[in-house]
Structure formats: C-alpha cells, structure tokens
Amino acid sequence: MSVTAPRGFRAAGVCAGLKPSGARDVALIVNDGPNRAAAGVFTRNRVKAAPVLWSEQVVKGGRVHAVVLNAGNANACTGPGGFADTHTTAERVAAALDDSAAEVAVCSTGLIGERLDMPKLLAGADAAVAAAARDGGLPAADAIRTTDSVAKIAFRRGSGYTIGAMAKGAGMLAPALATMLSVVTTDADLTAEQCDRMLRAATAVSFDRIDADGCLSTNDTVLLLANGASGTAPSEAEFQTLLTEVCADLAQQLIADAEGSTKSIAIEVVGAAGEDDALTVARTIARNALFKCAMFGEDPNWGRVLAAVGTTDAVFDPDQLNVAINGVWICRSGAVGDSRSKVDLKPRDVTVTVDLSAGSAAATIWTTDLTTGYVHENSAYST
Amino acid sequence: MSVTAPRGFRAAGVCAGLKPSGARDVALIVNDGPNRAAAGVFTRNRVKAAPVLWSEQVVKGGRVHAVVLNAGNANACTGPGGFADTHTTAERVAAALDDSAAEVAVCSTGLIGERLDMPKLLAGADAAVAAAARDGGLPAADAIRTTDSVAKIAFRRGSGYTIGAMAKGAGMLAPALATMLSVVTTDADLTAEQCDRMLRAATAVSFDRIDADGCLSTNDTVLLLANGASGTAPSEAEFQTLLTEVCADLAQQLIADAEGSTKSIAIEVVGAAGEDDALTVARTIARNALFKCAMFGEDPNWGRVLAAVGTTDAVFDPDQLNVAINGVWICRSGAVGDSRSKVDLKPRDVTVTVDLSAGSAAATIWTTDLTTGYVHENSAYST
DSSP: OGGGSSTTEEEEEEOOSOSTTOOOOEEEEEEOOSOOEEEEEEOOOSSOOHHHHHHHHHHHTTBOSEEEEEOSBOOOSOHHHHHHHHHHHHHHHHHHTTSOGGGEEEEEBSBSSOOOOHHHHHHHHHHHHHHOBTTOHHHHHHHTOSSOSSOEEEEEEOSSOEEEEEEEOSSSOOSSSOSOEEEEEEOSOOOHHHHHHHHHHHHHTTGGGBOSSSOOOSOOEEEEEEOOTTOOOOOHHHHHHHHHHHHHHHHHHHHHTOTTOOOEEEEEEEEESSHHHHHHHHHHHHTOHHHHHHHHTTOOOHHHHHHHHTTSOOSOOGGGOEEEETTEEEEETTEEOSOGGGOOOOSSEEEEEEEOSSOSEEEEEEEEOOOHHHHHHHHHSOO | OGGGSSTTEEEEEEOOSOSTTOOOOEEEEEEOOSOOEEEEEEOOOSSOOHHHHHHHHHHHTTBOSEEEEEOSBOOOSOHHHHHHHHHHHHHHHHHHTTSOGGGEEEEEBSBSSOOOOHHHHHHHHHHHHHHOBTTOHHHHHHHTOSSOSSOEEEEEEOSSOEEEEEEEOSSSOOSSSOSOEEEEEEOSOOOHHHHHHHHHHHHHTTGGGBOSSSOOOSOOEEEEEEOOTTOOOOOHHHHHHHHHHHHHHHHHHHHHTOTTOOOEEEEEEEEESSHHHHHHHHHHHHTOHHHHHHHHTTOOOHHHHHHHHTTSOOSOOGGGOEEEETTEEEEETTEEOSOGGGOOOOSSEEEEEEEOSSOSEEEEEEEEOOOHHHHHHHHHSOO
C-alpha cells in the first residue's frame, strides 16, 4: 500500500550502493497528477541539511511533481558543495521527467558531515525513475530505512479518496519532528493551502508528540502530496481526521521500533492548568534519563517522575501531585500511595499518568525507555 | 582533612543501619564557634525533599550550630510525615547539644518516596554526637556516600585561616546543583551575609557548571559554616578565590566519579555573543544523548555536536560554526574540517570546543559520556 495506495502515484526503491550493506537506498515518488498540490513540515533545528533547505523552497511554490529520497548519507553539515549536490539530484530527476527541478523535493537520511557519492546517487535516481511503478510503494518504504528494523507504512480510505504514507526513523526521535522522513500521498482534490494547514495540524498532534531521546535531527521532513486523481474534494473534517490518523499511526510505528527500546511509554499528563503545561511536563518526563532507565529496569520509580516534574515551570503544588503507572496510583498527594508491587511493568506498553491537580487540560507524549541497547547502538553507529 | 581541617569543627560518621550494606550512613558536623555564621544553596527543583525545606529555614536565620546528614534515604516525596521526621531529627541533635533545633541543618540522600526508619536514624544521631571529634572529617565524608565509589573531600589554606569541605554525588548530576550534598567549613571570621554572597558566587561557576545526566535532584544542598576560630577576617578576594577552588575541586571529583562514566568531558564554548549563549549551548551539548553515546564509543562525531547546537536559540550562523575535539578542528565553517582520524579519544579527559563565531564570550560545562554502565546502574538501583 504505502504511498502508491492513492491513484496517480508511482514509486520505486532501488539499490544505488550508498548503504554499505548493498540494500535499497534510493526511493522515488512520482505524482502523475492531474494536480500537484503539496505542503511540507521541516525540522526546527537551525542546523538544516541541504535537502531540507532545498525542499523548503520547493514546497513554498505549493507544487511537487516528484520526491527523491536517499538513505546512507544525510547530506547535512556539508556546506555549499552539499547544497549543490542536492540541486544536481533534483535536476537529474526533473530532466528524466521532462520537468523543472523547482517541483522536485529531495530528502536524505544517514551519516552527517560527509559528502554524497554523487555518481552512485545519480545512477540510482535514474534507475528509480525507470523503475517507478504503481506497485513501488513498498520498495520505496524499504529504501529509506537506516537503523529501522522494519519499513513503516500506513493508509486510510476516505469517502471517495485514499491517503497513503511511508516513514523512516528509529533514533534521534524528538518533537518538532522525530528524526524522520515521511511522505504522505492522497488522490483527494486539495489546494496547497489546504495541504499546508491540515498537514501542520496533523503533525502537531502526532509526530510532534513522540520523543525517544530528545535529539532533534537536521533532516526531519514530512511531505503531503495531493493530486486530485480521485476527482473528490473531501470534507475537510473527514480528511483532517484521516490524515491525523495516518500520521499518528506512523508515529506509533516509529516509537515501537525506536533504537534499542524495550518499552513504548505513553506519558499522560492530566489536571493541567493548560495544554502547554501538560506538554511541558510530559516532555520533561520523557527526556529524564533516570526515569527512562527505571522503565528499562521495570522499576515503578515514581520518585524520579516527581523529580522531573519539579524541574518544570508548570502550575502545580508539589503536595497535590498524583502519579499512576499502568493504572496503579503509587503516588498520591506528593507522597507514597498504593504499593509499588501492584504495578506490572513486564509488557512493552506502559502508561504513566501524572495528575497535576491544577486544572482540566491534558496531553500525551509517547517515548521509550533508555537501554543498554540504545547506548550500544548509538556508540557503535556513526550518524 | 575534610570539614575538620579548619579549627573549631568536630565531625563523625557512624553506622545507623540505614544502608543495607551496613556501611556508615549518618554524619554529623558540629561547629564549636565562637561564631556560627552560615549560608546555604539549595536545589531549584520545585519538588523539594523535607530536609531541604527544613534547612532553607535554618539558613535564613544565618546561624548553624550543627549539620546532621544521612545516606540511604532521601526523605523526599514523603509528605507532612516526612517533614516531621526531619524536624524530630534536628530536635534530637539539638537536645544532645543543649541548643535549639533552629540552628541544626539536616541533609538526606538516597531513596525517594520512602519514610525514614526513625528509630535507627535517631540512634545514629545520638551515636554521632557522642563520636564527634576533631579527626572525624573522613568518616563523615564516607558516611554520606550513596553510589559514590570514593569519598570526596577538599581543603585550602588561606592567610591565617583554612577552608575544608566534603561532598557526595554520583548520579543525578545537573546544574542548579548536581544531586549532591556538600558542606564547606572555615575558621575564617565572616558574617552570614558574606557567607551567602560568596557561596552563591562560588557555586555558580563550579557545582552549577557540571551536568552528568541533566537530572535535577530533590535534595541538593551546599552549606557553608564559618566559625571565626582563626580570629582572621579574610580578604574577600582571597577567600572568594579559595572557596571557588574548593567547590570546583569537589565538582571535578563528582564528574570523575559519575555513575558508569568512562569520560570526563569539558564542553568549552567560545566566540559566543554573551555568556548566557555560551552556557546554553554548552549545556545543550552536555545533555545530548547521541553525542554522549558517541563519546562512549570514542567516535569524534561532530555532526551530533552541530545537531545539538542547532536546537538552541543562541546567536550563530550555521555556516560559521567550528568544532574541535581534543584540539583537532574537525568541523570548520559548518562543514567537514580536519580528519577525524587525528582525534585521539582514548584518554578519559576529553575537551570539545565549539566556536560560535558570534562574539567574544565563553563558558565551560563539564559532563560525562552516556554508557551502558550508566544505564545498568540506574535501571538496577532504585533512587
């Protein structure tokens, strides 16, 4: 399914030799129209990779004909030469499609600080254009994997239209986009303005709410391409719901596959004075190394939760904090509550609920535990 | 040496049975005067342990007669009952010294969220009062250890006076105090106001500039006691210098002994538009999990340094960033610089220098690597 589930999109995933393993590493998505409405959301890191700088400009035009993606090299921190490489890549794909590079978006992921092997990448781009087909969605999703153990895809059927999507990302997952690339396609008939507005709303409550290791990548990109091939102008409410579901589905897949993780943890903050407070508290807990180690050790250590909450400026009274882990309220009124022994931390999915007793707002951030596997993977693998 | 290096202080470290190991776990410092000037700096965590709430009040009076400290239990998140336990402990020591509890400070470290075993602690306090002696500095420093592998002490001789100190802390080391307790004593003749001002200045550039895991404790306390037993009113400039040296010495000892660490890393930010920018950038790098894993893997991964810098709001141009590791400028102008192969990351001590090319301000934060040992220790050990 993936990005070719909607009508009017072709895709490919080919081996260009950028990954030492020899696996697929260049993906292409071609939008065959009739429309080319598009929008993008990019990393908020101020150190932006060349493909991000390029694709931001492409998306400003509101039209995307094709997206070319590579794994194995992020083309980040590569200076003007790296930007020229991205430009050259877009030109090559555009020429093959007999179009302008101004409508070709580029995404890269992999090592930071090394120049691309351009002969290999350009040959890969050529091969991808030649291979692009209606059944190329899965190979494309496979080609953008780096440390991802599985390809991530999602789709939803709407009233007369379809949304399809793929994503990659297994480390550097943090708000303001996990370190991730994602392309969402639809055959619904939407304007670029609609794409932009609805993509921002969808990512704000999905990709922006996962945080595996607090690290914000230089390359994060989410693109939405709408070609109108279904002839259906959707209800905005329905499309927004389905688009958000697709993004949330992919976000959960990223957390489930996060590097070295053994737990998928929902940090649910309730009773907050406002949503901002709830998000701040949830993110602070999600980034607390000691709490994350305790989860790995299956230790319902609510003291570390409180210690994390205490570093925020959210509205709360320390004596009114309540904490539940998997539904057991082990901290009540800032002190010892029900017995820790009632908490079962064996399953992968964990829910930590913090009640700030300060209002009625709530928010949830999804994170993972901090494990010896994470440290091993990120001390041995140069990204 | 430790806290009994200056004249007029006695100390003790005794076994009260709070540590399962049966090691020393209660320490006492008695100030025999003639003065009792004192000041304290406490955690900025809003979830404060009972002994912090108590000792903040004691220190506001500007006088301290004795400090009683225990390891094995932090008495944090223990509600009104926990505060009463701290009060009772201070009363017990005060009665034994025939004084008011209002001049007895209390510090605790260890498990969060469990009530103290008061019969054991009070018996330990009695034993400590009985044992307090001029040679008790080392046993006291030993008694406050939790996961510390060694006792931490420091002292300096001034012109006619002495400064002595002890500290503990091996995890939860973060600015606004590492998770740590420290007591500094001096026989110099100072007012409480002088103690407060000079202690704040000293901690701001020492304990506040170490950050092992970004976690801020509920119990952090640094106390300064000045009894004037030397009869010397010191030059403020000299005393400030020596006090800062003592605090910096202890801070470095904490980093060198941080849980599971294999590297002591100085993050030196230069060329900043202001000191705040330099500190923000240095702290952000010090807290970046991927960078810290790379250090553990002895991988001079400057891309992760740039990715961390990019998440800050400091003044810089991404194309003007330079990064050196152990003196090798592996990133110049935001792109590839000298060869990574020139960087030797084998020694424990590592210096990462980031030049923001935005001004002339500079600052350094000391941190550690993120290791499988850290994760192991903090997933297996409940604090």
